[in-house]
Amino acid sequence: MRRTAMVGNAVLGAGFALVLLVMAAQYAAQGRVWALDAATGAVVCALALGRERHRGAAAALGLAVAGAAALIAREAGLPGEPGAAAVLGLLVLGGSAVRTLPWRPAAALGAAGLALMTAGLLAAPAPATSFRIGIEVWALALAAGLGLRLLDHRRRAAAESVRRDERLALARELHDLVAHHITGVVVQTQAARIVARKRPEQLDETLAGIETAGADALSAMRRVVGLLRAADDTPGTAPTTPGTAELAALVRRFDDHGPAVQLHLPDQNATPWPPEVATTVHRIVQESLTNVARHAAHARTAQVTVAHPPGALTVTVTDDAPPAHTRHLRPVGFGLLGMRERVEALGGTFTAGPAPTGGWTVHAELPVPTGATR
Structure with a gap:
């Protein structure tokens, strides 16, 4: 994301420089004074390029510079300001501020800019073209910023919906898992009471089983911390935990819809996977292969x-x-967002992106407690 912003700023800076040079050359060829236009444009464009540090202050200062240049041009009888470069800079400053600032500062800045330009228009003798242009430019910047702000809001709402659905699904799975462990604890505790009366020598073994079941329940509960579950959501039947056989079947289904898929699984004698981890692995493989089938037809x-x-x-x-x-x-869609949410909720790490030699890589690492069982 940071690299994209840097590239965008570099392109924007090159555009600003080109406009400044073209306008300066045009004014010089016409025998008009170009220094004020170039200086004003350079300052406003520099503020636009450095807007990341404080968008509100940069936009306010850009307005002040453009307004001051317009007054100077009117008093000196020079070509009206703001010029083309300053206009572009104000568009970027105004749109960026309205898009990113909180509502109140954004509204205050927009109103202040319109008030400044309107005051200059009323105070200046006719035709006051520069101030009319300033009002139009600032209104256009506000409209663009507001439109982008609404698009950002819709995108965040859609992403939050994906997160909420993913958390709810995982919470349901973990709820059923913990219920299973707690049921085992209750049953073994009841058995321990009988053993204590009839076979006291076996009590330690029974208590050890209770301790193990309780530890498993606590481990699963730690994983559910931070997940959201709707108050009126009732758990259904416990889902079937997908294992290596289900992964193999999943891969076979995708062979007919995209490139050939090769599956590499760990030793069958390894420690079984916890149910919530197994479900997450299945989901990652399913979503990743779906993306391959949709977006990597050349693979x-x-x-x-x-x-x-x-x-x-x-x-x-x-x-x-x-x-x-x-x-x-390769789009970065909500499927990747859902996978990341699920993995990080379990305390793992998730990465996805293009590989240096081509292709796309999705990698997730999930913690598995020592001795965890299905």
Whole structure:
């Protein structure tokens, strides 16, 4: 994201420089004074390029500079300000401020700019073209910023909806899992009371089973911390926990809809995966292969690798689409957002993006408690 902003600012700076040079050359060719226009444009454009530090202050200062230049031009009988470069700078400053500032500062800044330009228009003798242009430019900047602000709001609302749905689904799964563990604790506790009366020598073994079930329940409960669950949502039947057989079946289904998929699974004798981790792995593979089928038609193969190092479970999905295809046609959609939300809710890490040699890579690492069982 930061790199994209830097590239955008570089392109914007080049555009500002080109407009400044063209306008200065045009004024010089006409025998008109170009220094004020160039200086005003350079200052406003510089403020626009440095707006990231404080958008409100940059926009207010840009307005002040443009207004002062307009007054100077009127008193000196020079060509009206703001010039073309300053107009572009004000568009960027105003739109950026209205898009990102909180509502009250954004509204105050927009009103202040319109008031400043209107006051200059009323105080200046006719025709006061520069102030009329300023009002039009500032109104256009406010409209553009407001439109982008509404688009950002809709995008955030859609992303939050994805997060909420993902958290709810995972919370339901973990709820059923913890209910299973608690039921086991209750049953074993009842058995312990009988054992204590009839076979006291077996009590330690029974208590050890209760301790294990309680530890498993606590581990699952820690994973559910921070997840949201609607108050009126009632859990249904416990979902079937997908395992290696379900992953293999999933991969076979995708063979007919995209590139050939190769599945690499850990040793079958490894510690079984906790249900919430197994469900997450299945979801990551399913979403990743769906993205490969949709957006990597030029890929020849895809690789799904699941590894089970001590204390963790990793899943990696890659494809070999050409670099150009990867760069231009891979959207960062809400499916990736849902996967990241699910993985991070379980205390894991998630990355997704183009590989250096082409193709796309999705990688997730999920913590697995030592001795965890299904």
